[in-house]
Amino acid sequence: MTLNELNTYSPVVAVTVLTVFAVIAAVWLGRYIAADRTMKASIRQAVKVRWGWKRLARMQGLSVTDKMPTALASLTTDGDKTPKPRELTPALKVKPDRFGIVARANCLPKVGLEQFQKAAPHLADAWRCVRVSVMPDGPGHIIIRGVRRDPLITPTEHVPTGEEPEDLATWHLGVDDYAQSVTVPLKDVPGVTVAGLPGYGKTSLINRFICDCAPSPNVQFAVADGKVSTAYEGDYADLMHRLFAFVGDDLDEANALFKRLVKLRRGRSASIKDVLGVKNMWHVGPSEKWPLTVLILDEAHTYFRDYKGSDRETKRLAALTAENARLVEDLVKKGRSVGILVILATQKTTGDAIPTFIRDVCPVGLSFAQKTAEASVAALGEAIRDWPDANPMHLQDPSYVGVASMALQGRPGFTRVRTPYVDDAHAAEIANTTGHRTCDPQILLDHYAPARIDLHKDDEAA
Numbered sequence: 251m252t253l254n255e256l257n258t259y260s261p262v263v264a265v266t267v268l269t270v271f272a273v274i275a276a277v278w279l280g281r282y283i284a285a286d287r288t289m290k291a292s293i294r295q296a297v298k299v300r301w302g303w304k305r306l307a308r309m310q311g312l313s314v315t316d317k318m319p320t321a322l323a324s325l326t327t328d329g330d331k332t333p334k335p336r337e338l339t340p341a342l343k344v345k346p347d348r349f350g351i352v353a354r355a356n357c358l359p360k361v362g363l364e365q366f367q368k369a370a371p372h373l374a375d376a377w378r379c380v381r382v383s384v385m386p387d388g389p390g391h392i393i394i395r396g397v398r399r400d401p402l403i404t405p406t407e408h409v410p411t412g413e414e415p416e417d418l419a420t421w422h423l424g425v426d427d428y429a430q431s432v433t434v435p436l437k438d439v440p441g442v443t444v445a446g447l448p449g450y451g452k453t454s455l456i457n458r459f460i461c462d463c464a465p466s467p468n469v470q471f472a473v474a475d476g477k478v479s480t481a482y483e484g485d486y487a488d489l490m491h492r493l494f495a496f497v498g499d500d501l502d503e504a505n506a507l508f509k510r511l512v513k514l515r516r517g518r519s520a521s522i523k524d525v526l527g528v529k530n531m532w533h534v535g536p537s538e539k540w541p542l543t544v545l546i547l548d549e550a551h552t553y554f555r556d557y558k559g560s561d562r563e564t565k566r567l568a569a570l571t572a573e574n575a576r577l578v579e580d581l582v583k584k585g586r587s588v589g590i591l592v593i594l595a596t597q598k599t600t601g602d603a604i605p606t607f608i609r610d611v612c613p614v615g616l617s618f619a620q621k622t623a624e625a626s627v628a629a630l631g632e633a634i635r636d637w638p639d640a641n642p643m644h645l646q647d648p649s650y651v652g653v654a655s656m657a658l659q660g661r662p663g664f665t666r667v668r669t670p671y672v673d674d675a676h677a678a679e680i681a682n683t684t685g686h687r688t689c690d691p692q693i694l695l696d697h698y699a700p701a702r703i704d705l706h707k708d709d710e711a712a
């Protein structure tokens with residue numbers, strides 16, 4: 251191609267390049283105009299981060315000098331001069347989201363995860379973020395999360411979709427301090443404890459779980475709410491249509507419910523192999539004929555209270571609460587493989603509120619705000635003392651209503667989670683529209699495996 255021919259094509263190339271840039275700019279502008287205020291701020295932040303990156307990276311020591319000239323530099327440099335060394339900075343791709351930005355970078359020799367993590371507080375200052383985290387993103391790559399707004403003190407609301415959840419084995423709790431989604435795998439989990447001072451979001455957390463699962467016929471709920479006396483008062487009144495059983499603070503009624511569920515547990519244990527062909531329900535997952543059965547004990551301490559006194563009625567109540575503890579222990583210790591999950595919510599998880607032989611076998615524990623260090627330890631274990639930042643004692647502020655601390659599988663230490671609020675009206679609507687999914691799991695068991703369980707015989711006989 252001659253120089254003249256090249257000259258003829260250059261306007262076409264220039265127009266094409268300009269058009270491509272104009273289209274990209276128009277798409278970005280369109281996105282910016284369509285975005286709400288929060289998102290607009292994040293888009294502006296992402297642009298600033300990207301534009302200032304080279305300079306900032308050099309100032310933070312996140313660059314390397316490459317003294318070895320490239321082949322092109324060697325060829326184009328005059329013979330008596332040496333090519334200039336190149337200053338390399340990691341390539342950065344930035345995406346905005348509601349809380350700030352997510353940036354992906356590649357590592358360079360001597361600029362890796364460790365160097366980025368060291369620079370994180372300075373990046374946070376330069377990017378006007380409240381927090382910046384750096385995590386590996388596959389070999390040779392890292393992911394940087396910068397949050398402009400603190401996700402923990404930003405209340406969120408969850409509107410249940412009313413659609414069947416794809417996966418019943420995963421409980422979506424909320425977001426962590428970097429606005430990353432936090433989930434708990436429920437597969438093979440027999441018990442969950444939820445602790446926290448009154449009014450900090452225990453019930454709302456459980457509400458969300460019920461509302462999200464309710465559209466599926468593969469899960470059934472029973473509730474014992476120690477805060478109320480009748481089914482039509484209190485936090486679960488709106489959900490009544492979707493519960494196959496409900497009891498209030500009456501100890502006899504609660505005792506009868508726990509016995510009923512232990513009977514179910516034993517019936518399931520005896521027939522699981524015949525009905526499902528496996529010994530562990532989680533190997534095939536919950537189904538309509540063998541639904542995950544969730545027992546929720548709100549204000550759980552009501553049912554385990556230690557009654558002290560020598561009169562007849564007090565002695566009777568003391569015997570009843572002791573039996574309640576044994577029955578719930580049975581469900582937590584032996585219910586996992588047959589698809590029974592127990593969720594215990596209470597203000598304190600000290601031994602006087604939930605017997606330690608029940609609490610200590612629940613592998614998942616969350617705690618909303620706590621008043622004392624002892625209460626935090628009772629809720630989350632001794633290890634919380636080593637992670638003072640995540641101690642739920644520091645969540646005693648109205649801005650932390652709905653924030654819980656918990657240990658998560660695969661993450662060191664403790665994670666603080668902002669759980670969303672579920673409006674009572676939405677919960678009521680879900681319960682009304684999914685009420686037809688409610689079915690007593692005992693009826694299903696009797697149908698698929700006629701029961702031969704005698705509660706007076708011990709387990710081995712079952």
Ligand SMILES: Nc1ncnc2c1ncn2[C@@H]1O[C@H](COP(=O)(O)OP(=O)(O)OP(=O)(O)O)[C@@H](O)[C@H]1O
Binds near residue numbers: 453455485652670
């Ligand atoms: N996740 C949340 N985000 C924002 N506000 C919340 C959240 N959860 C609860 N709240 C607010 O706190 C109030 C009390 O919440 P909730 O009933 O869940 O607390 P609780 O810990 O169960 O209290 P109690 O022990 O008295 O039952 C709610 O009415 C709501 O106004």
